[in-house]
Amino acid sequence: xxxxxxxxxxxxxxxxxxxxxxxxxxxxxxxxxxxxxxxxxxxxxxxxxxxxxxxxxxxxxxxxxxxxxxxxxxxxxxxxxxxxxxxxxxxxxxxxxxxxxxxxxxxxxxxxxxxxxxxxxxxxxxxxxxxxxxxxxxxxxxxxxxxxxxxxxxxxxxxxxxxxxxxxxxxxxxxxxxxxxxxxxxxxxxxxxxxxxxxxxxxxxxxxxxxxxxxxxxxxxxxxxxxxxxxxxxxxxxxxxxxxxxxxxxxxxxxxxxxxxxxxxxxxxxxxxxxxxxxxxxxxxxxxxxxxxxxxxxxxxxxxxxxxxxxxxxxxxxxxxxxxxxxxxxxxxxxxxxxxxxxxxxxxxxxxxxxxxxxxxxxxxxxxxxxxxxxxxxxxxxx
Amino acid sequence: xxxxxxxxxxxxxxxxxxxxxxxxxxxxxxxxxxxxxxxxxxxxxxxxxxxxxxxxxxxxxxxxxxxxxxxxxxxxxxxxxxxxxxxxxxxxxxxxxxxxxxxxxxxxxxxxxxxxxxxxxxxxxxxxxxxxxxxxxxxxxxxxxxxxxxxxxxxxxxxxxxxxxxxxxxxxxxxxxxxxxxxxxxxxxxxxxxxxxxxxxxxxxxxxxxxxxxxxxxxxxxxxxxxxxxxxxxxxxxxxxxxxxxxxxxxxxxxxxxxxxxxxxxxxxxxxxxxxxxxxxxxxxxxxxxxxxxxxxxxxxxxxxxxxxxxxxxxxxxxxxxxxxxxxxxxxxxxxxxxxxxxxxxxxxxxxxxxxxxxxxxxxxxxxxxxxxxxxxxxxxxxxxxxxxxxxxxxxxxxxxxxxxxxxxxxxxxxxxxxxxxxxxxxxxxxxxxxxxxxxxxxxxxxxxxxxxxxxxxxxxxxxxxxxxxxxxxxxxxxxxxxxxxxxxxxxxxxxxxxxxxxxxxxxxxxxxxxxxxxxxxxxxxxxxxxxxxxxxxxxxxxxxxxxxxxxxxxxxxxxxxxxxxxxxxxxxxxxxxxxxxxxxxxxxxxxxxxxxxxxxxxxxxx
Numbered sequence: 001x002x003x004x005x006x007x008x009x010x011x012x013x014x015x016x017x018x019x020x021x022x023x024x025x026x027x028x029x030x031x032x033x034x035x036x037x038x039x040x041x042x043x044x045x046x047x048x049x050x051x052x053x054x055x056x057x058x059x060x061x062x063x064x065x066x067x068x069x070x071x072x073x074x075x076x077x078x079x080x081x082x083x084x085x086x087x088x089x090x091x092x093x094x095x096x097x098x099x100x101x102x103x104x105x106x107x108x109x110x111x112x113x114x115x116x117x118x119x120x121x122x123x124x125x126x127x128x129x130x131x132x133x134x135x136x137x138x139x140x141x142x143x144x145x146x147x148x149x150x151x152x153x154x155x156x157x158x159x160x161x162x163x164x165x166x167x168x169x170x171x172x173x174x175x176x177x178x179x180x181x182x183x184x185x186x187x188x189x190x191x192x193x194x195x196x197x198x199x200x201x202x203x204x205x206x207x208x209x210x211x212x213x214x215x216x217x218x219x220x221x222x223x224x225x226x227x228x229x230x231x232x233x234x235x236x237x238x239x240x241x242x243x244x245x246x247x248x249x250x251x252x253x254x255x256x257x258x259x260x261x262x263x264x265x266x267x268x269x270x271x272x273x274x275x276x277x278x279x280x281x282x283x284x285x286x287x288x289x290x291x292x293x294x295x296x297x298x299x300x301x302x303x304x305x306x307x308x309x310x311x312x313x314x315x316x317x318x319x320x321x322x323x324x325x326x327x328x329x330x331x332x333x334x335x336x337x338x339x340x341x342x343x344x345x346x347x348x349x350x351x352x353x354x355x356x357x358x359x360x361x362x363x364x365x366x367x368x369x370x371x372x373x374x375x376x377x378x379x380x381x382x383x
Numbered sequence: 384x385x386x387x388x389x390x391x392x393x394x395x396x397x398x399x400x401x402x403x404x405x406x407x408x409x410x411x412x413x414x415x416x417x418x419x420x421x422x423x424x425x426x427x428x429x430x431x432x433x434x435x436x437x438x439x440x441x442x443x444x445x446x447x448x449x450x451x452x453x454x455x456x457x458x459x460x461x462x463x464x465x466x467x468x469x470x471x472x473x474x475x476x477x478x479x480x481x482x483x484x485x486x487x488x489x490x491x492x493x494x495x496x497x498x499x500x501x502x503x504x505x506x507x508x509x510x511x512x513x514x515x516x517x518x519x520x521x522x523x524x525x526x527x528x529x530x531x532x533x534x535x536x537x538x539x540x541x542x543x544x545x546x547x548x549x550x551x552x553x554x555x556x557x558x559x560x561x562x563x564x565x566x567x568x569x570x571x572x573x574x575x576x577x578x579x580x581x582x583x584x585x586x587x588x589x590x591x592x593x594x595x596x597x598x599x600x601x602x603x604x605x606x607x608x609x610x611x612x613x614x615x616x617x618x619x620x621x622x623x624x625x626x627x628x629x630x631x632x633x634x635x636x637x638x639x640x641x642x643x644x645x646x647x648x649x650x651x652x653x654x655x656x657x658x659x660x661x662x663x664x665x666x667x668x669x670x671x672x673x674x675x676x677x678x679x680x681x682x683x684x685x686x687x688x689x690x691x692x693x694x695x696x697x698x699x700x701x702x703x704x705x706x707x708x709x710x711x712x713x714x715x716x717x718x719x720x721x722x723x724x725x726x727x728x729x730x731x732x733x734x735x736x737x738x739x740x741x742x743x744x745x746x747x748x749x750x751x752x753x754x755x756x757x758x759x760x761x762x763x764x765x766x767x768x769x770x771x772x773x774x775x776x777x778x779x780x781x782x783x784x785x786x787x788x789x790x791x792x793x794x795x796x797x798x799x800x801x802x803x804x805x806x807x808x809x810x811x812x813x814x815x816x817x818x819x820x821x822x823x824x825x826x827x828x829x830x831x832x833x834x835x836x837x838x839x840x841x842x843x844x845x846x847x848x849x850x851x852x853x854x855x856x857x858x859x860x861x862x863x864x865x866x867x868x869x870x871x872x873x874x875x876x877x878x879x880x881x882x883x884x885x886x887x888x889x890x891x892x893x894x895x896x897x898x899x900x901x902x903x904x905x906x907x908x909x910x911x912x913x914x915x916x917x918x919x920x921x922x923x924x925x926x927x928x929x930x931x932x933x934x935x936x937x938x939x940x941x942x943x944x945x946x947x948x949x950x951x952x953x954x955x956x957x958x959x960x961x962x963x964x965x966x967x968x969x970x971x972x973x974x975x976x977x978x979x980x981x982x983x984x985x986x987x988x989x990x
Contacts, residue, residue, distance in 0.1 A: 032965040039980045044987075077958075079947045079984050086954040089961030096965055120957035 005201075010176035013167045013199040020196065021099045024148050027139065028096045032089065035077075046076040047088065049137045050285050057284040059331035064293030065278040066332065068140075068285040086120045087131050088138075095135070098150035102171055104194060106154050107132060140285040147194040147245065147289075157191025157242030159216060159234040162225030163204040164250070169197055181231070186221050188234070195246045202254045207231045209239070209247060209295070211262035211272055215355045215366070224367045228375065238272050244290040247276070251294045258292050259381065261371075264300035265315070265352035266322040269343070270330065273297055278332045297382035298374055302346040305353045308370065311360055312351035323347050336383045492625050494591055495598060501591045502856070502906035506544060509595055510655030511664050511855060512906070514538070514548055516588035517649050519852055521552035522675060523582045524647070528555035531699055532678040536668060538657060540685040545600065546655050551648035556610035559617050563630035566593050566604050566621060566649065579705040580789050580896050582852045592651055594623045599654035603633045607648040609641050616641035657685050662855045668692070669804055670846050670853035673830075673892060674792065676800035695799040700851075701790040706898060707739040709784040710749070710776045712822020719769050722761040730764065730772075731757035740782045748779050786817035786824045789896050792851065797830035797892060805890055808834030809934045812892070813926040820915035825897035827916070829923040831931055834938070837888030843867070843877075845884065847910070848894040854908055861909035863893045866920035875932030876939070891927075893920065948985075955981050 031047070038045035050056065051071035060067045077085045094113055098105055105113060111128040114121045122128040136146040146152075160166075166179040166189065181189045192198075208230050210216045216234035219225070225232050231250070235243055251258045260276060262268035277295040279287025305312060315323075323343050326333045333339045346352070358366045374381075494501060502512035514536060525532035535551040557565060566589055593604035609616035620634035659665055668682045672692035677699050680692040708717070727733035734746040741749075750757050752775035755768055764772075792800070797812035812830035819825070837844075847854040847863045858864045864884075872878075872885035879885040901911040910916065959977040962968060968976070 029965055032962055036962050036966060036968075036976055039976050039983070042979060042983050044983065077980075077984075078987070079951060082950055082954040082958070082984065086957035086961060089958055089965070093961045093964040117957065117960075119953045120960075 009167050009178075009199060009201055010169075013169055013176055013197070014174070016199065017169065017197050020148060024139075024144055025096055025099055027142050027144055028092050031138075032092065035089070039077075044077050046074045047085070047138060048141070049073045049075070049134060050141060052137060052283070052285060054281050057281050059278065059335055061335055063288075065287045065291035066281055066284050067287065083120070084131065084134075087114075087117075087122070087128075088135060090114070090117050090120050091128075091131050091135055095149040095151065102174075104150040104152045106152055106193075108154065110151060137285050140288065143288065145196070145245075145286065145289040147196045147241075150194075152194040153241050154193070155240045155242070156193045157195070157240055157246055158236050159188035159190055159213070159220075160231065160246070161188040161216075161220045162231035163202055163229055164231045165201040167199040167201070168192075182225070186217075188216075188220060188232075191233075191242050191246045193242050195242055195249060198246075198249070200250055200253050202231065202250075202256070203229070204231045204254070204256060205229050206256050207233055207247060207251055207258040208298070209233045209235055209258055209260045209276060210355075211235055211237065211260075211268060212355055215261070218363070219367055219371075222364065222367055224371070227367075228371070235272065235276070239276055241290060244276060244292065247295075248290060248292045251292055256294075257378075258295040259298040259375075259378070260295055261298050261355065262300070263352070263354045264302060264305060264310075264346070265354075266319045266326065266343070266346070268300075269297075269339075269346075270322055270326040270333070274326075274330070274332055296378070299370075300353055300355060300357070301382060302342050302349060305349065305351065308358065308361070310353040310357040312349075312353045312357070315347070315350050315352055319352060320347065338382055342382060492628075494594065495625055498591075498595060498598075500905045501588070502908065503591070503595045506654055506656040507658055507662075508856065509599075509653060510538070510546060510548070510657060511662070511667055513592040513595065513651055513653055513655070514550065514664055515667060515852070516592045517548070517550035517651075518671060519582035520589050521550055521554055521647065522671075522678060522851070524554035525552055525678075526700060527581075529699060529702070530554060531694065531697065532675070534678060534680045535683075536680060537683040538664065538685050540657070541652065544654050544656060545652065546657065546685065547650060547652045549648060549650045551607075551643075551646060553643060553646040556645045556647055557606075557608045558610060559608075562606055562608060562617060562619050563621055563632055566590055566606055566619075566630070580703045580850055580898055582850050589649070590623065592653075593621070594625065596651040596653040597622055600652045602652040605650040607638070607641060609643060609645055609647075612644045615639065616643075667853055667855055670848065671851075673797075673800040673804050673846065674848045674851045674853055674894065676792065676796045676803070693803070695803045696796050698796070700792070703788050703790045706785055706788045706824070707737055709739050709819075709822035710734075710741060710779075710781055711819075712784075712899075713738070713773075713776070715770060715773045718773050719766065722764055722769055725761050727761060729758045730755060730761050733761040739784050745779060745781055749775050752778055783819045784822060784824050786826070788898050789817055789824055789826045791826050791828050791896050792894055794828075794830075797828060797894070801830050801832045801890070801892060805832045806836045807832035807888070807890070808938075809931065811927055811930045811934075813923055813930070815919055815923045815926075818915060818919050820901070820913045823897055823899045823901075825895055825900075825916065825919070827919040827923040828892075828894040828896070829920075829927045830892035830894075831927045832890040832892075833931055833934065834888050837890060839888045840886065842884040842886055843889035843891055846890065846892045848892065849900045849902070849907070849910060850896055851894070852907070854910075856906070857903070857908040860903055862912045862916055863895070863910060863920060865912060866917055866924055867891060867893070869917075870921060870924045870928060872928065875928040876935035877931075889931075891924070893923070895920075951981060951984050955984070 035045040035047075049072065050068045051073050052068075056069035056071040057066055058069060059065070075081055075085070091110065091114075094105070094110060097103075107129050108125060110132060111122055111125040114128055122131075132146070132151055135149065136151070139145075139149060160181050161184055162181055164181040166181065168177045168179060169175070170177060179189060204225070205228075208219070208228075210219065210232060213234050213236055216232055219232055224230075233243065233247055239247070247258055250256075258276075260273045262272050273295070276292055278293070279291035300310070304310065323346060327340055327343050333343065355366075358370050361369070498504065502515075503509040518534065518536065521534055522532055530553060533553045535549070537549045539547045539549070541547055596602060596604060603620040603622050606619040606621070607616055616638040618634070618636040618638050619632060622631040622633060623629070624631045657664065665682075665684060668680060668690075669692070672678065672680055676695035677697070678692075679694045681689055682692065683689040708721070713721075721737055722730075722733060725733040725737055727736050730750060731743070731746045734741050734749060735743060747757065749772060753768070753771040755764075755771060759768075791814050794812040794814050797814075798810045801807070801810050801812075810830070810832050812828065814828045815826060817824050817826040845858070845864060845867050847858065847861055854861065854863075868882055868884060877885040877887045877889065895910060895916065900907075901913060901916070903909045903911050955977055958980065959973045962976060963970075963973040
């Protein structure tokens, strides 16, 4: 029975991926075709991008993340833009090739590919990165991410363990691999740099996103996922694109919540957790793919420091500045009074505490006492 | 310091003036140096000179110094006796022993020791100075005679550090009797006593060059000269008797034939060093050709290849007239001398007759202000009286001196001169109206050459020219350099660091014409920083700067246009390739897209 189910999943994965790729190719050819027609009508074609500045970013409580606004920038094909225009079209052509050949390229790969483009080639990678960023922004308006264009980041994602089966089609043969994340022993599954082609099967109740590798290892080694019926993901600081996208896809497809377990300091709260949940202001046009609106903040909270009498360190200058800035300027914290209060409380206490501080009460206190107790009252999690 | 080129007429030039002025000056000098031994005195002059170099503005002092030097050539018996009397109190040396050591020093002797004052400080410079003095004289002579100059300049290597230079002109020639004095007596010349735009001023140059040659090689200076077809040519070989500042004729021949109908040839052997590049003789000749577009110069350097700088214009420079001194520019010493020597019988007549722009009314005004009588005999005036006149003059408004004494090169001639010598894209020039500093008329001209094969990354080259003579040394001390650096060339599209020359493919040609160019030293290498001169320089530079700026802006626009066109041709095919790849177009469809797009963009560029 498990085999048939796996086959069914594999077929589903293939179908979905094919559809996705077809849509992306259609978008590329559509853009090219529109450009070509405009040229033949003796007009000047143009390409449109969202304006990527903070003035065009707002927090939408409805969607639950930092959204790019409606301001558009139009790049018309003129004498002075003809070079970038040519390079963008050639980059789009490269993307189409990658999709058709079921391959991918990093930014560096793309830069070297351009060396075959003659006059349109890039001198420096910064130039090709800029063009790629433009294309990413352009296609983000059509809900297509850079990973779908087969341009993948260099960095890979974090580690995963727990009640999850990942279906991963082989790039060469197309045969779908079934990966059981409970069977890595004391090791873990590593998130690939692009996760678009993956599908999931799970009966877990939630995803636990953990800031540090050390804490992840403890929970994994003691099979905490078994007891709590969950999936553990290690973020390793601010989560990478791949990690964020993986968690997002997982929580969306499996329709399960994500609980963040990070240090109680302004960096853990306003950088790691905020980025995971609502995305960043600088690259707001991609937040639609990467943020995890389902995420909630398990801990460590400022109140936990009191309740569990955790050992602390004083807040640093930069921590204080970060917290004050978040309260004053960050639309996410501003729209959640609970968060503003928590940050104020932290500032008042003037201290911070790490996840590992729980080890004061015994090394396994965290999985035996702290997490079970917290998980009984999920409604109390910070938004 | 050329100076003696008024050759033909020099016989009737004011031969008497020298001796007439001498006693006066002697008394001044002795007063100034009563307690000083002769050896110390020469030291004093040197010191004065060096002080001057530090303070180039102090041109007034400089003139005084030069008059001090003049003095030492003359007999000094009275001075000596006075001096002896004074030093008698000294316990160690008796006046009598001192008196045995005290004797006249001749100018020639003085300059033997102080050759650097005249531009003979080192062998390389000596070669240049020698040629320069001879060329200056030749050009002056031709101009005064209204002849378009044909010059030949040759440098012949005799040994590694020994050269024979020859400068030959087609000028009016020199009358036989004058030849020895001109080439072998210092401070003998036609120009020192007139206010007129000429290259030479003091009558030191060519004889100093002869002396330098004699000093370093022991060889006499050789002269050929002929005044016209009907007269024979003369050939002289001469030494200078440095003790008595007098020519010593070694050979004096009448030649039955000579290849020129009229003209002069000078040959001097000297120790020197020939180098190429900046401040070389090559550079000097080239710049002389630019500054004198009416002259043809055949130049043969030691390497043996003759370069002919053909004249760029057939028009000789405007004839200039000598002017009388303007009261505002006259110094007390000169005023005293002029009133002593005047032929006028009354003070008023003297003022009106010997100065420019002094009318009857102005003369009355000066005399009244000075509290003197118009009818007093000028020769009877005391020093104190003259000083009263001197103090009264600045309070009287007097019309600026006449400017027909100036002969600018002219905008067209500067441009054609630059065009002939420098490969550039853009040439222009601007001649300012005449102006006056300290009673001396002067005029500034600026020429510019830009672009072409000139080096783009180096500081601009500045050709400094005074009365058509290129200046090679002491650029940093010169008012011209200061004015160029003080002009903001960034306004005109050039690069320039603060307080430096502009950078770019640029040659600036700056000419100052004046009846008396205020050099900072006798070697005539740098122009003093008079505010009036600096101001005119600045205005002239700004004038050509504006023209240059317009040109550079136009160039930049054109370059941008060309770049855009190249852009189109380079990248539109790339758009074609990309569209073909994505849309699977045929080659024909692709080419059509490329052609239509090229057409659209080129059309939009023109609109």
